Amino acid sequence: MSAPDGKPVLIDTLAIVGVGLIGGSFAAALKKAGVVRRVIGAGRRPENLQKACELGLIEQAVTFSQAASESDLIFLATPVGAFESILAAMRPALKPLAVITDGGSTKQDVIAAARTALGAQAKQFVPAHPMAGSHETGPAAAKPDLYQGRRVILTPLPENRAQDVALVESLWRACGARLLTLEPAEHDAAMACISHLPHWLSSLYMQYVATGPQPELRMEIAAGGFRDFTRIAQSSPEMWRDIFIANRASMLQEIATFRAQLDRAEQALRDEDAQWLEHMLDEASRARQGWSGA
Amino acid sequence: MSAPDGKPVLIDTLAIVGVGLIGGSFAAALKKAGVVRRVIGAGRRPENLQKACELGLIEQAVTFSQAASESDLIFLATPVGAFESILAAMRPALKPLAVITDGGSTKQDVIAAARTALGAQAKQFVPAHPMAGSHETGPAAAKPDLYQGRRVILTPLPENRAQDVALVESLWRACGARLLTLEPAEHDAAMACISHLPHWLSSLYMQYVATGPQPELRMEIAAGGFRDFTRIAQSSPEMWRDIFIANRASMLQEIATFRAQLDRAEQALRDEDAQWLEHMLDEASRARQGWSGA
Numbered sequence: 001m002s003a004p005d006g007k008p009v010l011i012d013t014l015a016i017v018g019v020g021l022i023g024g025s026f027a028a029a030l031k032k033a034g035v036v037r038r039v040i041g042a043g044r045r046p047e048n049l050q051k052a053c054e055l056g057l058i059e060q061a062v063t064f065s066q067a068a069s070e071s072d073l074i075f076l077a078t079p080v081g082a083f084e085s086i087l088a089a090m091r092p093a094l095k096p097l098a099v100i101t102d103g104g105s106t107k108q109d110v111i112a113a114a115r116t117a118l119g120a121q122a123k124q125f126v127p128a129h130p131m132a133g134s135h136e137t138g139p140a141a142a143k144p145d146l147y148q149g150r151r152v153i154l155t156p157l158p159e160n161r162a163q164d165v166a167l168v169e170s171l172w173r174a175c176g177a178r179l180l181t182l183e184p185a186e187h188d189a190a191m192a193c194i195s196h197l198p199h200w201l202s203s204l205y206m207q208y209v210a211t212g213p214q215p216e217l218r219m220e221i222a223a224g225g226f227r228d229f230t231r232i233a234q235s236s237p238e239m240w241r242d243i244f245i246a247n248r249a250s251m252l253q254e255i256a257t258f259r260a261q262l263d264r265a266e267q268a269l270r271d272e273d274a275q276w277l278e279h280m281l282d283e284a285s286r287a288r289q290g291w292s293g294a
Numbered sequence: 295m296s297a298p299d300g301k302p303v304l305i306d307t308l309a310i311v312g313v314g315l316i317g318g319s320f321a322a323a324l325k326k327a328g329v330v331r332r333v334i335g336a337g338r339r340p341e342n343l344q345k346a347c348e349l350g351l352i353e354q355a356v357t358f359s360q361a362a363s364e365s366d367l368i369f370l371a372t373p374v375g376a377f378e379s380i381l382a383a384m385r386p387a388l389k390p391l392a393v394i395t396d397g398g399s400t401k402q403d404v405i406a407a408a409r410t411a412l413g414a415q416a417k418q419f420v421p422a423h424p425m426a427g428s429h430e431t432g433p434a435a436a437k438p439d440l441y442q443g444r445r446v447i448l449t450p451l452p453e454n455r456a457q458d459v460a461l462v463e464s465l466w467r468a469c470g471a472r473l474l475t476l477e478p479a480e481h482d483a484a485m486a487c488i489s490h491l492p493h494w495l496s497s498l499y500m501q502y503v504a505t506g507p508q509p510e511l512r513m514e515i516a517a518g519g520f521r522d523f524t525r526i527a528q529s530s531p532e533m534w535r536d537i538f539i540a541n542r543a544s545m546l547q548e549i550a551t552f553r554a555q556l557d558r559a560e561q562a563l564r565d566e567d568a569q570w571l572e573h574m575l576d577e578a579s580r581a582r583q584g585w586s587g588a
Contacts, residue, residue: 287504
């Protein structure tokens with residue numbers, strides 16, 4: 001069997017579990033690339049599944065058990081806190097050669113959940129994390145080019161079959177993503193620093209303003225700096241609750257280290273240490289200007 | 295004398311002191327609106343003055359003393375730390391009916407500087423703060439529509455002449471801005487919260503990443519959240535050094551209050567208090583989604 005452009009179909013039946021931005025975009029990208037024959041969807045919210053059907057992201061809504069029994073590849077894209085119970089529900093019906101992968105933002109916690117829920121079958125689970133997202137959520141936000149040019153980090157397990165890891169890599173390449181392999185702990189520490197801490201600060205700041213004095217006046221005079229700094233505070237509360245808790249150890253470490261930076265800066269401000277402040281601002285400005293990412 | 299569209303020229307000679315984004319855009323907007331006949335420029339950087347001449351933002355580069363003796367309106371748009379010495383240099387040559395205004399991000403400190411430098415002539419100084427800016431700086435970044443639809447906050451002095459305040463208001467209206475009047479202390483507290491604290495956190499975070507472990511790997515995998523959260527860390531180090539020091543008292547107050555929020559959240563994370571975290575994230579998300587600004 002071949003896709004219209006001659007590329008071989010890699011996956012006969014793909015199950016998307018959690019048909020929102022991340023799951024829907026994965027399905028859309030793989031369909032567009034012609035590497036998957038059939039896409040089914042499962043999830044906790046019937047209205048999202050129906051919407052995903054209407055949008056053509058999935059062809060059929062199924063139960064977790066059906067998803068397990070019918071699929072060759074299962075992509076988990078719910079908030080990470082739900083992985084363990086979903087995997088436990090799927091385990092009895094899993095095809096022995098099916099590959100499971102995910103789009104979760106944390107990896108040590110997700111791997112522990114997979115080992116608990118799947119036991120020896122955890123070898124079928126190839127953990128991954130696409131570095132793409134949006135404050136927009138749900139199936140309507142899904143788009144086939146979400147992963148184009150984006151980093152996807154794989155943190156394979158020692159017991160994964162090499163061909164299963166290669167399959168997951170091929171699928172992400174078909175989405176246009178660029179691959180990187182890290183140790184799970186290294187992934188989680190890097191994420192705590194480069195993604196979770198900004199979300200933490202942005203959300204805490206936004207709530208601080210909203211619940212502080214004169215919120216109407218203050219938000220009325222807020223400008224472009226506020227707009228960009230707080231954009232990510234709009235993100236899904238449930239998803240970020242799960243990420244913070246799942247990556248708690250790395251987050252607490254990051255928070256402690258960043259607090260030392262805040263303390264040092266507060267002391268410099270108290271001392272009117274213009275030289276320290278300008279040096280800090282200059283290092284920050286140069287580093288950001290030198291960044292060539294997203 | 296009338297502008298081409300029949301509106302009266304309000305200002306014969308306008309001096310822009312500091313011909314960067316803020317000063318250059320003010321000149322460009324007023325010229326476009328036809329409310330100023332002649333624009334001259336002064337500043338500390340000859341290369342910026344030359345560039346502003348080439349770009350047509352100013353017609354002539356002059357000394358601070360010439361700017362004082364020839365101008366009917368003087369707009370201060372250098373970093374606020376330079377205001378006192380510049381006003382002191384201009385004072386001996388100031389026309390008695392000239393109006394001085396500014397674009398500085400802090401007001402109590404700027405007013406104190408004006409009183410020190412100008413003495414009784416501080417009554418000619420009408421303090422203002424346009425809520426517009428960019429991480430792009432310098433005359434090349436100036437544009438006539440920078441202030442279109444933006445808030446400009448006036449914090450007039452008790453001794454200001456009413457007609458001088460009215461003139462400054464007319465000019466900002468001619469730039470397309472929307473006006474708001476606040477007490478200087480109220481302005482500074484609101485700015486510390488809604489503008490200066492985000493800049494503080496964004497810059498400290500950016501420097502923290504750049505000087506921490508594996509900065510290349512971490513910035514390599516950074517995505518859109520990082521991009522927006524750190525955009526303002528690119529801003530002018532000199533300008534923000536001056537703002538933080540000028541607004542030190544309000545900033546230290548904000549930092550202390552926000553620290554209590556950080557402490558509370560850290561405790562919730564340590565306790566795995568999912569309910570507290572979701573409530574906080576939900577309040578933040580709703581508040582940001584309800585914001586209709588910039």
